[in-house]
Amino acid sequence: MEPPRIEAGGPQFDFLLQEPLSRARGGDSLQKQLLHRIRAAVLDGRLPAGSRLPGSRALAESVGVSRNTVTLVYEVLSTEGYIEPSRQGTRVAALARPEPADRTRPTPAVPARRTGRIRRSGPGGEASFAFAPGLPALAQFPLAAWRRSLDGVFRQGGTELLGYGPPQGEPALRTAVLRHLALARGMRCTAEQIVITEGAQEALALCVRLVTDPGDTAWVEDPGYRGAQTALACGDLTVVPVPVDQEGLRTSASDWADRPPRLVCTSPAHQYPTGAVLTASRRLDLIEKCRRHGAWIVEDDYDSEFRHSGEPLACMQGMTPGAPVFYVGTFSKTLFPSLRIGFLVLPEPLVDRAGPVAGELLRGGHRHEQLALAHFMESGQYSRHLARMRRLYRRRRDALRAALAEHFDVPHTVTGGDSGMHLTVRLPPNVPDQRLAAAARRHRIAPRSLSQHSLVPDSGHNGLVLGYGNTPESAFAPNLRRLAGLVRELD
Incomplete structure (x- = not known):
């Protein structure tokens, strides 16, 4: 049976003529309005499959637009697959139509199992609120010196820096970070081990992707940093909370026997949120046990630059040669959070294998900021700012x-x-x-x-x-x- 032809001006065009196309200045063009109306009519069934549409001239006269406008609309609808032009006329295409949503069926709460395990921290946006943790003294940041560093980079680099950079980060910044870590943290590493990331959270996620598979066991401090919990949950790992006492992460022989980890997340220099320091004996024991079980440690060194009594504590990564430790650092606490620059120091045994993989997983960006930060560090501004903030x-x-x-x-x-x-x-x-x-x-x-x-x-x-x-x-x-x-x- 021949499908009904939709006649210009007939009742089938009510959806077009009930409200004239708007000609208000600043609104959508006539072409876009007509396109949206016909597309919507096809999707909701007002123009059923097989229906023959009028010619471009007839439709143009019916709705009061130029024939070119209708021709362009038909071309777009044909490209998108809504209509099928032929010598016999233009017809509405047959579309696969999903069943209407069944309101009685429960809708899955989240799209994937791993995201269902992520717990929300809070609404954020608390820079002006009292007692918000994790925020440095923003008003004390030396904006003028930072602006000079940025201006110098823009003058020297120009538009060349608008493209992608090295995936592992700008060499100048990796070198500056290396020098700082050697002096301030007793770090044993090379520039090849350093990967610049978009904040510490990307560094944590990168650790998970480099050495774990879904279903592997990971240990986290309890209570502990929510960002580490989120990174592990997104890796679809089995997350095991390990208690923290006055000496930091407290493991037992039964933990290693019953649920040995593939990855251990810890903040040894200043445990978050309790403030405990992981003792040297526990650090060395954790390194040795991880070596024996083929596990890796993520050392989150988020704010150890601000040691208020005695000398800064050495990092786990530098305690023994070839330690199975990923070292994670960030400039969010030492400078300002919106900078979104952190870094990861790969374990020496993984450099040859994990370095190229990390390069494939990352895309070099924030080039101006990275180079400005390198200049900020090499010029001495960074160390002077840290000294002022320690006193404050x-x-x-x-x-x-x-x-x-x-x-x-x-x-x-x-x-x-x-x-x-x-x-x-x-x-x-x-x-x-x-x-x-x-x-x-x-x-x-x-x-x-x-x-x-x-x-x-x-x-x-x-x-x-x-x-x-x-x-x-x-x-x-x-x-x-x-x-x-x-x-x-x-x-």
Whole structure:
């Protein structure tokens, strides 16, 4: 049976004529409007498959546009496969139509199993909130010196730097990082081991991709850094929480016997969020056990530049030759978070195999920023900025401890503080720390709840992580009094 021809001006064109095409200045063109209307009519069935469309002249007269406009619309619809032109006329193509959504069927919560294991940290955007952890003193950053470094790179590099760069990072920055690590962290490595990444999170994800397969076992500190938990979950690994005490990550013989890891994530110099330091004996034992079991260590050295007492602690990576350690560093804490530059030091035994693979997984970008950072470091600006920030953060740490003792009249204990930019305040079990943190946000106070960093339900970790890096001392007392009042309101 011959499908009905759609006559110009007939009832089949109601969907076109009910509302005239708009000719308002700044709106969509007549061609785009007509295209969208016909495409929508085909998709929702108002123009059924096999229906013959009118010629371009008839349609143009019907809707009040030029014939060229209709011709171009038909060409686009034909290219997209909505209509089929022929000598016998233009017809609507037969399209595969999905069944209408069944509202009674449950919709999968997430598109993949691994993403269902990612826990949301919070809304973010807390740069102006008090006590937000992980933020350096943004107002103290030497913008003028940074701008000079950027300007110099733009003058010298020009448009050449707009293309892709070396996948493992700009050689100048890798060399600058190498020199800094050798002096400040006692690092044993070569420039070939260094990979520049888009922040520490990409470095963590790269470690997972280089040495694990889905289903492998990975250990994380508990409580621990949420970013490491996310990187492991996205690798579809079996994540095993390992407790942390005053000496850092605490493993047992049964852990190694019952659930040996392929990857161990730890922050030995300043455990996040408790502030514990992994002792030398535990570091060496972990290195030896990982060698014996064919496992790898990710050393997250996120803020050890800010050591407040004694000399900076040496890194695990440099303790023994050929240690099975991936070293992860970031400039988000030492400079500013939106820079989005971190780095990964590959274990020496993996350089020949993992280096080329890392180059295939990454794309060299942020070239101007990388070269500006290299100049910033080589000119001495970086080390001078670090020295200023160490003095500032030491003073803020002392002021926050004093303010807690005077203004936070809730039973608590304070841990950490030998390094970094945060203190951990442990609270009694009856204080709901996650509800407290949520209530504090409404007052522009953004501590993290301690319990949200634990993978173990009812682990007993209860409290607040108070960042002081980007919070001035004058804000400590009023915000601590507000937090104490919120605790009483939650009783």
